[in-house]
Amino acid sequence: MKEKKSSEDDPTIEFQDYLDESQLDAVMQLVTKDLSEPYSIDDGKPIGCVVCKIDQEEAIQNGEQRMMKTGYIGMLAVQSSYRRRGIGKSLVRKVLERMKAMKCESVMLETEMSNVTAQKLYQRSFGFIREEKLVRYYLNWGDAYRLRLWF
Amino acid sequence: MSDTSSDDMDEIPEEAEKEMVDITTILDDAAKSLTVSNPMLCNTDRFNLQDAMAALEVMDPKMDCCEIPISEVAPFGVKVDDNNDRLVFPRPVPTGLDDAVDPLPWDGLTNLDAAHILVENMIRLESLLGGASVVESTYTCLYAHKPVVTDMKQRLIGPVSNDDGKEKQSMKGTLAQNVVYASTLIILELTDSIRSIILNADIYEEEDFTVSTYSIDVFNDRDEGSVVNIVANTLEYMVSEVDDKDKDEVDVIAQLLKYKLDLLAMCTTMARLNGGNVRQAIEKVQRMAKQSLQALEKLCPTIERLEKRKPDSAKTTIRRVFDSHVNRPLVGNAPVRAIRFQTLPDTMSFFVKFTRDLDWALCRMLLKGDSLDRIRRMLFVISVSELNILIQSLVVLNLYFDEKIFGQHPLPALITKSMQRQFHLPDTIFNNQYSGAFITRMAKPMYDILKVMVLNRQRQRAYIDAVMLIDWTTLIQEAQLVDSALKQENPGAAPYFTLYALTISIFLMDHTVALGLELDLFCSEYEIAVVYWYRDYLLSSLITQLSTIRQLKNAHKAAEAQMAEAKSKIQRGKKKGGKHNKKAANTVALPTAEDIEDDYEFLLMNLRRGLCRGTVRFMAAVNQAGLIKEIDFEFTSKEKIFEKRFEAFQVMPQPPPLTYADYKQGSDFSSVDQKELLNSASECFKTSKTMVDKLESQLKVIDSDFVSASENDLRQLAKICVGNTIYLAKLTQMVAENGKSSGGLAIDMETSVQFCTIKIT
Ligand SMILES: CC(C)(COP(=O)(O)OP(=O)(O)OC[C@H]1O[C@@H](n2cnc3c(N)ncnc32)[C@H](O)[C@@H]1OP(=O)(O)O)[C@@H](O)C(=O)NCCC(=O)NCCS
Numbered sequence: 076m077k078e079k080k081s082s083e084d085d086p087t088i089e090f091q092d093y094l095d096e097s098q099l100d101a102v103m104q105l106v107t108k109d110l111s112e113p114y115s116i117d118d119g120k121p122i123g124c125v126v127c128k129i130d131q132e133e134a135i136q137n138g139e140q141r142m143m144k145t146g147y148i149g150m151l152a153v154q155s156s157y158r159r160r161g162i163g164k165s166l167v168r169k170v171l172e173r174m175k176a177m178k179c180e181s182v183m184l185e186t187e188m189s190n191v192t193a194q195k196l197y198q199r200s201f202g203f204i205r206e207e208k209l210v211r212y213y214l215n216w217g218d219a220y221r222l223r224l225w226f
Numbered sequence: 227m228s229d230t231s232s233d234d235m236d237e238i239p240e241e242a243e244k245e246m247v248d249i250t251t252i253l254d255d256a257a258k259s260l261t262v263s264n265p266m267l268c269n270t271d272r273f274n275l276q277d278a279m280a281a282l283e284v285m286d287p288k289m290d291c292c293e294i295p296i297s298e299v300a301p302f303g304v305k306v307d308d309n310n311d312r313l314v315f316p317r318p319v320p321t322g323l324d325d326a327v328d329p330l331p332w333d334g335l336t337n338l339d340a341a342h343i344l345v346e347n348m349i350r351l352e353s354l355l356g357g358a359s360v361v362e363s364t365y366t367c368l369y370a371h372k373p374v375v376t377d378m379k380q381r382l383i384g385p386v387s388n389d390d391g392k393e394k395q396s397m398k399g400t401l402a403q404n405v406v407y408a409s410t411l412i413i414l415e416l417t418d419s420i421r422s423i424i425l426n427a428d429i430y431e432e433e434d435f436t437v438s439t440y441s442i443d444v445f446n447d448r449d450e451g452s453v454v455n456i457v458a459n460t461l462e463y464m465v466s467e468v469d470d471k472d473k474d475e476v477d478v479i480a481q482l483l484k485y486k487l488d489l490l491a492m493c494t495t496m497a498r499l500n501g502g503n504v505r506q507a508i509e510k511v512q513r514m515a516k517q518s519l520q521a522l523e524k525l526c527p528t529i530e531r532l533e534k535r536k537p538d539s540a541k542t543t544i545r546r547v548f549d550s551h552v553n554r555p556l557v558g559n560a561p562v563r564a565i566r567f568q569t570l571p572d573t574m575s576f577f578v579k580f581t582r583d584l585d586w587a588l589c590r591m592l593l594k595g596d597s598l599d600r601i602r603r604m605l606f607v608i609s610v611s612e613l614n615i616l617i618q619s620l621v622v623l624n625l626y627f628d629e630k631i632f633g634q635h636p637l638p639a640l641i642t643k644s645m646q647r648q649f650h651l652p653d654t655i656f657n658n659q660y661s662g663a664f665i666t667r668m669a670k671p672m673y674d675i676l677k678v679m680v681l682n683r684q685r686q687r688a689y690i691d692a693v694m695l696i697d698w699t700t701l702i703q704e705a706q707l708v709d710s711a712l713k714q715e716n717p718g719a720a721p722y723f724t725l726y727a728l729t730i731s732i733f734l735m736d737h738t739v740a741l742g743l744e745l746d747l748f749c750s751e752y753e754i755a756v757v758y759w760y761r762d763y764l765l766s767s768l769i770t771q772l773s774t775i776r777q778l779k780n781a782h783k784a785a786e787a788q789m790a791e792a793k794s795k796i797q798r799g800k801k802k803g804g805k806h807n808k809k810a811a812n813t814v815a816l817p818t819a820e821d822i823e824d825d826y827e828f829l830l831m832n833l834r835r836g837l838c839r840g841t842v843r844f845m846a847a848v849n850q851a852g853l854i855k856e857i858d859f860e861f862t863s864k865e866k867i868f869e870k871r872f873e874a875f876q877v878m879p880q881p882p883p884l885t886y887a888d889y890k891q892g893s894d895f896s897s898v899d900q901k902e903l904l905n906s907a908s909e910c911f912k913t914s915k916t917m918v919d920k921l922e923s924q925l926k927v928i929d930s931d932f933v934s935a936s937e938n939d940l941r942q943l944a945k946i947c948v949g950n951t952i953y954l955a956k957l958t959q960m961v962a963e964n965g966k967s968s969g970g971l972a973i974d975m976e977t978s979v980q981f982c983t984i985k986i987t
Contacts, residue, residue: 198750202859202867208747223870
């Protein structure tokens with residue numbers, strides 16, 4: 076699916092892989108503001124970030140157990156003044172492309188039940204489905220959904 | 227550490243593995259050399275994200291020392307403005323009432339203070355029942371700490387023992403002091419009792435219960451008997467000491483002490499049921515629960531009044547007695563869940579519901595659940611009513627003990643009776659060795675079904691999908707063998723066991739889909755259409771099986787009546803000239819109360835299927851009208867989503883698993899005329915509404931404890947029928963001109979827990 080106008084075509088925005096901890100403060104600042112887990116750090120330059128990893132997960136298929144590679148998106152955040160320009164979507168797309176190439180069978184993440192924006196992004200734009208409701212999941216006692224995308 | 231020491235950290239020299247080296251002094255020296263401008267204790271060139279995450283735990287002072295904002299612990303009345311909200315260490319655990327850091331209110335304690343302390347203790351108790359650890363709930367009350375309780379005890383209780391060796395309060399202190407002591411003890415006792423019940427039942431999840439006590443030092447110089455005695459003495463003391471008994475604070479003290487006493491008695495009794503007098507014990511608890519509920523409901527406005535008039539002196543006391551952060555160092559330095567306390571009105575509502583549930587969900591079920599189908603239905607209703615973990619645990623503890631369900635009914639006998647009733651079968655079928663063995667074999671999976679209903683909905687779903695469906699597949703295969711053996715003995719026998727096991731397994735499949743709907747897991751337009759389509763299929767299959775069972779039952783009843791008629795004819799023939807016995811002739815056994823409950827459930831399933839069917843057609847009509855944008859996903863497909871959603875059903879023999887292609891074909895209404903489609907959707911909801919009305923009228927003749935949909939549930943379903951009919955009419959109007967609608971679409975999942983209203987805006 077092609078977007079009419081993607082942030083990836085915007086020359087003022089550059090997508091960068093994580094290099095080292097010199098970027099960490101900025102990453103922390105981005106995620107601190109909007110996510111309920113407690114990290115705090117000062118000023119920074121990047122305007123959006125996505126943090127993810129790949130795990131081995133146990134799967135049961137037709138009663139048989141086996142291991143599968145599962146991607147996990149830990150954090151996604153875009154600075155508020157840059158939102159709704161497709162940056163969030165582009166970040167997720169980049170991650171999904173890589174995870175698919177790295178032979179993940181699915182990608183998982185958790186999102187607060189109240190975070191309608193994130194759910195819309197994952198569900199509507201990418202076809203993530205709500206797999207589980209996680210009651211009192213967060214440190215602030217907020218409920219969450221576990222979303223998953225099956226490649 | 228110096229750069230040279232970190233040449234290659236991934237490669238650990240061999241001798242290092244063998245020999246442990248104490249690096250404390252190296253670290254000490256390195257730490258001393260740190261400056262504010264260069265605070266890094268590591269080689270910054272090699273310090274990566276993972277190291278940073280790990281380091282965060284040891285370096286961040288906020289995390290390391292468990293400091294808290296001063297505003298959180300400032301005395302009552304002291305305002306801390308945002309700029310001065312610095313971090314401070316939490317206060318240490320008090321060493322006694324005369325603690326050096328901040329002595330606890332004691333000499334000047336008033337009855338009003340005591341009343342507010344008891345109320346605040348209810349808030350902390352709710353928090354424990356709501357899943358907080360003991361150190362973040364019970365032990366946020368400073369009186370509860372061991373040195374303080376010991377101190378209170380020394381000051382209030384003389385060394386004298388009365389005849390029975392039990393401690394007797396010498397009533398040395400003031401009433402307020404004795405109340406605080408008694409209340410503290412009962413809270414400690416309740417805390418232990420609650421924990422042991424939940425731990426024993428072992429169905430808790432991380433979110434409903436914290437196992438760790440973080441090694442808090444507990445005052446153990448007590449037992450249930452002595453605590454109950456002390457509280458009872460205090461209540462007596464109140465009666466003799468207080469002149470003005472009408473005062474709100476006196477009422478609150480008396481009622482809350484009594485409530486906690488009753489709660490403890492109810493919990494301990496229900497946790498220890500056994501032996502012959504089970505029913506009497508439950509009846510006693512039920513009476514207690516009903517009385518406590520009444521008292522609590524009466525007390526709520528008094529507490530509200532007391533709270534509204536809370537003077538600053540009481541607020542100061544509360545602030546000194548309760549410290550939410552005192553145990554923070556015990557919890558450790560990792561990020562911890564926020565400490566959360568409910569408001570007072572929410573706390574009281576919680577206890578009102580909790581006490582009602584003790585009666586309704588626990589005692590009443592244990593007393594009234596006398597057949598497998600009734601127990602299943604009661605548990606089904608309970609499973610959607612958000613019980614507290616303590617009540618869930620008590621239900622589980624009492625589900626099966628003394629080798630009987632509820633300590634009263636052997637499970638194989640319950641299964642036999644259920645099958646006998648459902649098919650109207652004679653005993654002979656069950657006396658056969660195969661069927662007897664199979665019924666015993668079914669006991670455990672059947673117990674699992676009952677138990678799973680007590681779990682949280684998400685856990686139910688996970689357990690059914692991952693474990694139970696597979697178990698029941700095996701059972702169906704075994705049932706087929708039993709049936710063929712039976713058929714050899716009795717060629718007229720129908721596959722009773724297979725039908726019975728199949729019905730249960732399809733019921734489970736439908737239940738897990740319904741749970742998904744209740745949890746709001748299906749939300750896109752595409753998924754809504756799919757899930758109701760699949761549920762229609764499951765319900766249809768269930769209805770088919772049940773219809774067969776019902777037909778067999780009617781046939782058996784008719785055959786029985788015929789036999790009776792034949793018998794009476796012979797007898798009439800013998801007794802020549804005897805009076806014609808009209809009654810015996812052609813009398814089919816009248817439906818029992820349970821038969822009527824079965825009919826109700828059968829109609830309910832038809833209603834649910836009608837609503838599923840209506841929803842699928844409505845979605846098709848909405849699609850036809852151009853209100854749904856077809857989306858194709860870049861990284862996944864609708865086929866994949868379909869496959870994964872219903873993956874657990876792949877193992878099931880009946881009904882055969884469906885594929886996305888089946889869905890496409892089965893839900894393709896493109897060849898149907900638009901008007902016809904709209905009409906047929908509308909017809910589904912209208913027929914469903916008629917079924918709702920019929921069910922509603924049946925409620926009058928059924929015991930409300932035995933129905934799987936209450937009056938309230940029916941009201942919700944009626945709204946779904948009416949709402950969808952209205953929006954269908956709106957859509958019909960909109961498309962009248964050119965077949966397309968420019969309106970918007972919103973799916974409302976709020977009106978009913980399992981069904982939706984499709985709103986055209
Ligand atoms: C979620 C977040 C990363 C989205 O970033 P973004 O750059 O604004 O997202 P995009 O511009 O790529 O939007 C993608 C889609 O998300 C949805 N969306 C984004 N913002 C929305 C809003 N305010 N309201 C409704 N939907 C919204 C839309 O479906 C949008 O697609 P559309 O523009 O084609 O309709 C950003 O809002 C954010 O940082 N939020 C706080 C942190 C957070 O919640 N992270 C997710 C944790 S799981």
